[in-house]
Amino acid sequence: MALGDKSVYSPLTTLKNLFKKPLTIKYPKEILRVFPNKDGVSPIYRGLHTNDLNKCVGCAACQRICPFDAIEMKTIGQNEQGRAIKKPVVDYGRCSFCAFCVDVCPTNSLKMSRHFIYKIKTVKTMSAKEEVEYVKEKFKLMPDESLGDDIGYNTGKSKKILG
Template sequence: MALGDKSVYSPLTTLKNLFKRPMTIKYPKEILRVFPKEGVSPNYRGLHTNDLEKCVGCAACQRICPFDAIEMKIIGQNEQGRAIKKPVVDYGRCSFCAFCVDVCPTNSLKMSRHYIYKIKTVKSLSAKDEVEFVKDKFRIMPDEKLGDDIGYNTGKAKKVLG
């Protein structure tokens, strides 16, 4: 039988699958109940979360990012007058590869299981202004807001400086 030719058993295959339950779910009305935790895979790579108390601002995450999606933002100064820097993630560029999580020396950066990012736009904005508004909102400094449902992390406690 050549490629593309129909088999005489094609109608039987259709009848066999006619009475099976569908494999899809009606998200968000139905919740996927496959894993021990409700929702997506327990080690899903969603939005970033960062324990700002542990983060030392070393910029290793910025250097490893293949898409330059992480920028270090100055948020203040310490007692010695040095700038305190924390990562800001541009989700328009991020590919959720988790290289930044793997390279973090203090294990402060993790990926949550949250994956829906909503932006409320102002209806009175012009089309050009709305694009700029959304671009600014996609740049987020990860903090512990999403830390309640951790997905991907390195899974090992690391020691910093010995």
């Protein structure tokens, strides 16, 4: 039988699967329990970024390695010597969650959390064009410690990933 040819048993396969219990879950009413220690997604899931701002030195290594230019360095103040203090801002409209930025961080301050839901509330009186610009701006976030309670992917410098 050639690839793509129908089998005589195709209708029987359909009938067999008709009475099986579905494999989907009713999210958010049901929580997927796959991993023994944590609910939901994989323990090394790559979700939204988290950054320990006290460890971050503003070296911009994350910005240089990002293949989609999703990270820009934003000046948040000045230190005692008058130099600008810069921290990364991630544009989640461009981010592919590749975690190159996490791997290259020299201070290990940038990590990825297991959080993946990001909500934006828009104003109903906005026009369509205004709403698009509003959402574009809201997708640019400065990662901080707020998502640090549930760390997912990390560099693996302190733990063995393979083997």
